[in-house]
Amino acid sequence: MIVGLIGLCVMYSIKTINDADLTRIISPKTVDANTKTILFEEGSFVKKRDFLFFKANSRDERFNSVFFDKFDEPKKSILSVKESFELDSVRKNDCNYIRCLQYKINFYNIPIILSKGLIGIEDFRFLEHIGIDYISIIRAIIADIKAGALVQGGSTLTQQLVKNIYFTNEKSFSRKIKEAILAVYIDFKFDKSSILEAYFNEVFWGSLGGIRIKGVNTAAVLYFNKPISELDPYESAILVSMLKGPNYYHPIYRTERLRGRADFIFNKLQSLELFDKNTDYQWSDKKWQSWQKQLISFQNDSFYEAIYLTTTRINKDPQLSEYRFFKTVMASKNLLRDLKDIEENLAVKIAFGGQNHKSFYYSKFERNVEKAFNEERHGVGSTLKPVLFQIYLEQGYKIEDMVSTEPITLNLISGNWTPSESHTPSASEYPISQALQESLNNPVVRLAHDIGFDKVEAILKKKIPHLKTPLAEYPAQLLGAIELSVAELFNLYTDFMSAQCSSGSGVYESLADPSQTTIRRMVKPALRQQHFFGKTGTSNNGFDNLFVGYDGHDLFTIWVGYEGVRSNKKSLRLYGSTTAFKLYQEIILYSGQRIASLACE
Numbered sequence: 001m002i003v004g005l006i007g008l009c010v011m012y013s014i015k016t017i018n019d020a021d022l023t024r025i026i027s028p029k030t031v032d033a034n035t036k037t038i039l040f041e042e043g044s045f046v047k048k049r050d051f052l053f054f055k056a057n058s059r060d061e062r063f064n065s066v067f068f069d070k071f072d073e074p075k076k077s078i079l080s081v082k083e084s085f086e087l088d089s090v091r092k093n094d095c096n097y098i099r100c101l102q103y104k105i106n107f108y109n110i111p112i113i114l115s116k117g118l119i120g121i122e123d124f125r126f127l128e129h130i131g132i133d134y135i136s137i138i139r140a141i142i143a144d145i146k147a148g149a150l151v152q153g154g155s156t157l158t159q160q161l162v163k164n165i166y167f168t169n170e171k172s173f174s175r176k177i178k179e180a181i182l183a184v185y186i187d188f189k190f191d192k193s194s195i196l197e198a199y200f201n202e203v204f205w206g207s208l209g210g211i212r213i214k215g216v217n218t219a220a221v222l223y224f225n226k227p228i229s230e231l232d233p234y235e236s237a238i239l240v241s242m243l244k245g246p247n248y249y250h251p252i253y254r255t256e257r258l259r260g261r262a263d264f265i266f267n268k269l270q271s272l273e274l275f276d277k278n279t280d281y282q283w284s285d286k287k288w289q290s291w292q293k294q295l296i297s298f299q300n301d302s303f304y305e306a307i308y309l310t311t312t313r314i315n316k317d318p319q320l321s322e323y324r325f326f327k328t329v330m331a332s333k334n335l336l337r338d339l340k341d342i343e344e345n346l347a348v349k350i351a352f353g354g355q356n357h358k359s360f361y362y363s364k365f366e367r368n369v370e371k372a373f374n375e376e377r378h379g380v381g382s383t384l385k386p387v388l389f390q391i392y393l394e395q396g397y398k399i400e401d402m403v404s405t406e407p408i409t410l411n412l413i414s415g416n417w418t419p420s421e422s423h424t425p426s427a428s429e430y431p432i433s434q435a436l437q438e439s440l441n442n443p444v445v446r447l448a449h450d451i452g453f454d455k456v457e458a459i460l461k462k463k464i465p466h467l468k469t470p471l472a473e474y475p476a477q478l479l480g481a482i483e484l485s486v487a488e489l490f491n492l493y494t495d496f497m498s499a500q501c502s503s504g505s506g507v508y509e510s511l512a513d514p515s516q517t518t519i520r521r522m523v524k525p526a527l528r529q530q531h532f533f534g535k536t537g538t539s540n541n542g543f544d545n546l547f548v549g550y551d552g553h554d555l556f557t558i559w560v561g562y563e564g565v566r567s568n569k570k571s572l573r574l575y576g577s578t579t580a581f582k583l584y585q586e587i588i589l590y591s592g593q594r595i596a597s598l599a600c601e
Contacts, residue, residue: 206246377483379539399506501600536576547580552596
C-alpha cells in the first residue's frame with residue numbers, strides 16, 4: 001500500500017512537471033534581432049516629453065542633447081532637430097498577455113542592490129534551500145492551524161515565481177502541493193541566478209494607464225522613465241516595496257502607504273550595506289509629489305498605451321516608423337480627451353502608410369479591428385472631391401480652366417435638386433483649382449453634367465463598386481453622400497496618388513498649400529508654410545469627420561466620428577478641419593520627419 005501511495009505521488013509529480021512550460025525559466029535573448037533605426041531629420045520638430053519617453057523605451061540608451069535646438073521658449077516643450085540622427089527602434093515587447101508590457105533582461109544586467117536586496121528581504125535562505133524552506137513552511141502551518149484557515153504562505157522566491165508563472169492566487173492545498181513540487185524541480189534543474197533572473201522578468205509590478213507592467217526592467221522604464229542600470233538605491237527600494245502588493249502599494253492611489261514601506265525597505269537595504277551610506281538618496285516630500293504628478297500625467301496622456309501598441313505592431317509592419325505610430329496613438333488619445341465635453345462616444349480610425357505597407361490604429365481596442373476598418377463604412381463627404389476632379393482632368397479639362405460657381409438645378413425623378421454651399425463664392429466663376437480649394441459643390445456637379453453622368457459613372461464605378469446607379473439620378477453621391485470604409489478610402493487614395501504621378505499632379509498641387517484650403521483657419525504657423533496634400537470631409541451632420549493627407553512619407557486616411565445610436569442626436573458640432581485634420585497636424589508636425597514633396601517612383 002505504501003509503495004502504491006509512493007507511486008501515485010511520483011506519477012502526480014511527473015504530471016505536474018510535464019504540464020509546466022519550463023522554457024519560461026530559460027535565459028531571455030535580450031539582443032533583439034531587429035536592428036532597425038529611426039531617423040530624426042534635421043529641421044523637423046518633436047515634443048520633448050513625448051520624445052524622451054519614447055527614447056527611454058528604445059533599446060538605444062545613448063542620447064546627445066546637441067542634436068536639438070530649443071525652439072519653444074521659455075517652456076522648452078518643443079525641440080527642433082539641429083542635425084539628423086538615428087535612434088534604435090523600440091524594444092520588442094516580450095509579454096504575450098493583452099495590454100501588457102515586458103522587457104526581459106539577463107541576470108548580469110540586474111543591479112546587485114535589487115538581487116541581494118530581494119533575497120535579504122523576501123527570502124534570506126534562498127541560496128541554501130532546495131526551492132522550499134522547511135522552517136518557513138512549519139511556521140506557516142502553525143499560523144494556519146491557529147487561524148483555522150490558510151493565512152500565511154511561507155513561500156520562497158522560487159515558489160512565488162512558480163505561482164506567478166503557472167498558477168492563480170487561489171488559496172488551496174492542491175495548488176500549494178503543485179507549487180512545492182515545481183519549486184523543488186526548478187531548483188534542482190536551474191541554478192539560483194537563473195531562478196532570480198526569471199523571477200525579476202516574470203513578476204507583475206502593477207499596472208498604469210490600463211497596461212500591466214511585467215518584470216523589473218519594464219517597471220524601471222515605466223515608473224521612473226530610465227533604464228534599470230540608472231536606478232538609485234531609493235528607487236530600487238520603491239520597486240522592491242511594490243512586490244508585496246502592487247495595487248496595495250500603488251504609487252498614485254496609495255502613495256503614503258508605499259512611501260512608508262519604501263522607507264522601511266530602504267533602511268533594510270542600507271543595513272545590508274548594499275550602497276554608500278554617505279549619500280542621501282531618500283526622497284523628500286517634494287520629490288514624492290513630483291513623481292506622483294508625473295505618473296498621473298503619463299497615465300492620463302496614454303503614454304503606456306501608446307508604447308504598448310507601438311511595440312506589439314513592430315513585427316507586423318517593420319517598414320513604418322515606430323515613433324510615428326507612437327505619435328499617432330498619443331495624438332488620437334489627446335484629441336478624444338479634448339472632445340469629451342462635446343461627446344464621450346467618439347472614436348478614431350486611422351490607416352496610414354504606402355501602397356505596399358500600411359498600418360491601422362483604432363481607439364476602441366475592445367472591438368474587432370479588421371471589421372472596423374474593412375467592413376464598417378462612413379460618409380466620406382468632401383474627401384471624394386479630389387478623386388472626382390482627377391477624373392475631370394483625365395477627360396480633358398485643365399486645372400486652370402474656369403468653371404461656373406452659379407447654382408445648377410437638375411430635374412430628377414425625385415424632383416428638382418440644387419446643391420447647397422457652405423459659403424457664397426466671391427465670383428460667378430472660378431479656376432477649377434480654386435473651386436477645389438474652397439470645396440464648392442455646384443462646380444463638382446456642373447462638370448460631371450457637362451462631361452456626361454454616364455461617363456463619370458463608368459469610371460467611378462470601377463473605383464467604388466457599390467456606387468448607386470444611375471449616377472444621373474443620384475448625383476448627391478458626387479458631394480460625398482456615399483459611404484466607404486477607412487480601408488476603402490485608403491485604397492482609393494493610393495490609386496489617386498499613383499494617378500498624380502502618371503497623368504499630372506494638378507489636383508495634388510491645388511490642395512498642397514494649407515493657407516488656401518479648408519484648413520487655413522486651423523493650420524499652425526509652423527505648418528502653414530509647408531507643402532503637403534490634404535483634404536477635409538464632413539458628413540452626416542458632423543457624425544463623420546475625415547481628413548486625407550500625404551506628407552511625402554505616408555498617406556493618411558483619418559476618421560473621427562460618433563459610434564453610438566445616432567437617431568438620439570440631431571447633429572454634432574464637429575468638422576473634418578477641427579477633428580481629423582487637427583489630429584493629422586499633431587502627428588506630422590512633431591514626428592521628427594521633414595515634410596517632403598510628392599514621391600513618385
